Amino acid sequence: METHVTPSVNTSKRSRLWRNILLHKYLYLMLLPCLVFFIIFSYIPMTGIILAFKEYKFNAGILGSPWAGFKYFERFFNDYQSGMLIKNTLIISCMKLFIGLPFPILLALMFNEVKNRYFRNIAQSISYLPHFLSWVVVVGLTQRLLAPDNGLLNQIVGFFGGDSSVFYMMEPHYFYQIMFGSHIWKSVGWDSIIYLAAIAGVNPDMYEAAKMDGASRTREIWHITLPSIQPTILILFILSLGNILSAGFDQLYLLRTPGNMHLAEILDTYVIRVGLQGGQYGYATAVGLMQGLIGLILVVAANRISKKVSDTSLW
């Protein structure tokens, strides 16, 4: 009888699970602090999302404050800046996501081709270093390099007879180049590590076979290396899609000048400026929630597409 079969299957599955857990009890015990960490610092704080629907009062706390419905969402979409904010955020994050994607892959491929171990190690270390600098330092350096008159770039331009008084940071015309350039400079070395690791995992026999067939290095890269690391590229790309509405707060907040503000103001800086600095927690949470939800939808959609097209997926 069917009604009896299902519970027995479930029971046996459950007992098998418990047997498995008991068998590897020490491994599971090691997992415990990790679980506790995530519950305390990731899942419990997630309940704060409720603030997006609450009229927050200092004395009543999150749960005690009255409900606000979809007021904050309506307010955001009625704000004259919302269109500009979404547009700017999408442009900047798409630039980082799509245009920035090949850079660490190319760097990893280049490092893989360097045969001198010492040179490769030094070059790799140098390329990682900017990752450890804070955006305050990086933007400070950028400002000095691009300063009008005495900045290095202006001096070089002046040396070759060009206009040496350009205030690059203030001109909207140069904003995307500065934003993208500094982002790549800071992240390319670090991001290439994972691709290097994936390349290291490629079976050397395949290269041997290719060589036997007379393939050049370029052919090897095109037909062996790139297809081999394709799942890694796809997985990282899908994960990055989750942050499509978070274009990087620190960098943009620091790069923002009155001259480029109509391009550099994004949802993240808006949340901090209007939401948190103005004490409007509910509003800030609503905008943040919207960013997260859109990110989640994109990740799920991209995962499905990827699964259908290439059989590579997160789940």
Place this chain on the structure above:
Amino acid sequence: MLRKNTWVRLLTIPLILTLLLAGCTGNDKGTDNKTAQPESNQTDQGTNNGSTDSGKPATWIADRKVKGLVFMGTDDYTEDMNPEIKAKLKELTGIDLEVEIMVADHSIDGLIAGLASNDLPDFITFYLNNSGRPEMPVILKAAREEMFTDLAPLMKDTKVYSKYLQDDYLPLDTRYGVMFRPEFNGSTYFIHMNVARQGGYATRKYAGGPYIRKDIADALGVDPRTINTTEKLYELAKKIKAGNFKDNNGKDVVPIGPNYWGGQEIGVLFNDLEWGSDDQRIKKDASGTILHESQTPYALKKVEYIQKLLKEKLIHPEFFTMDESRATEGALNGTWAIIGNAHNYQEFNRDMHYLPLGPIDFVDRPYQMQVDFKSGYSGWAIPTTTKNPEDIMKLADFLASREGKLLWQYGLEGRDYTLDAKGNPLAKKEVIDLKVSNPEEAKKLGFAGVGNSWGELLGGTDTDRMADFGEMEYGDAVAPEVNAGALKIADYWGWEEKRKNAKIVDGYTPLSFIGEFEHGTELKAAFENYDDSLIRAYYAKNMDEAKKILDSASKQLEATGLQQFLELLKTKDADPKTHVKL
């Protein structure tokens, strides 16, 4: 297989550890309830001289620990109290005071986070220049949501703070805008600080504004005080450029450099092109109509002027954006022939190698010093969670009394100062010498004279240093040379004469009322957009592009209700209780 109790143990151990860790982080409310005594058990609370029958001083309050949380910058306040000063305060009042500064990128962020945490100590302090300051809506929200204790009944029995209840003591904004707001019905939930005892009283002879290198002014034969229009400033800048002057490193000087504290819009340098102060941009015209700068031709005039300066390389290209370290470095190296904004009390200019320039005339009349009848700065409040809030009020009242001020401004008698025949403190020479030679070490002595301002948080009000201590500045009576440079600059600038002819005003800044305006949030964003757009316009390729940028910002202002806000200001200005500084 693990037995059931083994599992319980395995789960219990991390749980206990977590609880232990959580416990160690503390939930210190600051109030030591064990030592806090009910008011009825306490001895005389007054700040009168003499002692009580129980052998405790007349200044005795209660034997308890009091903790304060400061939502202000670490540069302005210090949390380390000198142990001897702390002990003296304990001896006089029974209070064991502890001050903690909440570090945040912006003090207002810390304030909001602190209030939202709902875990506040005995008292909190915050910045509050006037009711237009960004902190005001935050603390107002907290007061309306019953986060703070009503201080009005507690103030009645105090010696100093009871003055706040007198009709003529507080300036208009402090009285009706900050503390006794009409909706509070006679209650008040925070104290506005740094109110002068006498109207129009100035604690320092400030000569702020642009400064020019003395050697350059001398070489050009220019009296800096005659530069009273932006046109003359332009001519002077051209002469400086043509003079090929060098800085300390042998590099060309920049004719007009930024503010000493970093690049920003500086009203004092372009007074005759500024409509209202640079943080308000609202002012009455000759016919009495209240206008925003965007509704006047001055915005474009200023853009035209700045573009001219930028084009001819007479002003530093990063004048509006430069970071503080570079701006200060340029001033110290003499790279800026004219520093956009500085003042006479700065250490680097004790020898007067920079002289004050101008002042530049106003947009519609010659320069005239404006002095607030009285003003306020910073504030404090007692959370409703604090036990026996009257003790905090009494502590504040003691610190605001002469005896209290003597302790936190001058330190300990014998160790840090002696008293002259009139009873005024004479700072010890060795303390002053230490302050000059090693300011950080001197600060450890723990009082305001050497740069440790813990007492100012609750006690810095009812200010009249001359009446209280016989000197305008700490140490003047013993070492007048410390402030001699600053006072010489003030004399050169004609401070006394300007002060004699000063206009004394008592009123609100226009933007103080933006919180009352229906579309205040949107309009505030539009004002910020206008400020940014103005700077964008300075760097526009030509005047047509600049005009487009400004037109767009003006349209935004109009769309978010600028005209209605100006109408509101008109109504407010007509009411003597809410007179607006226009």
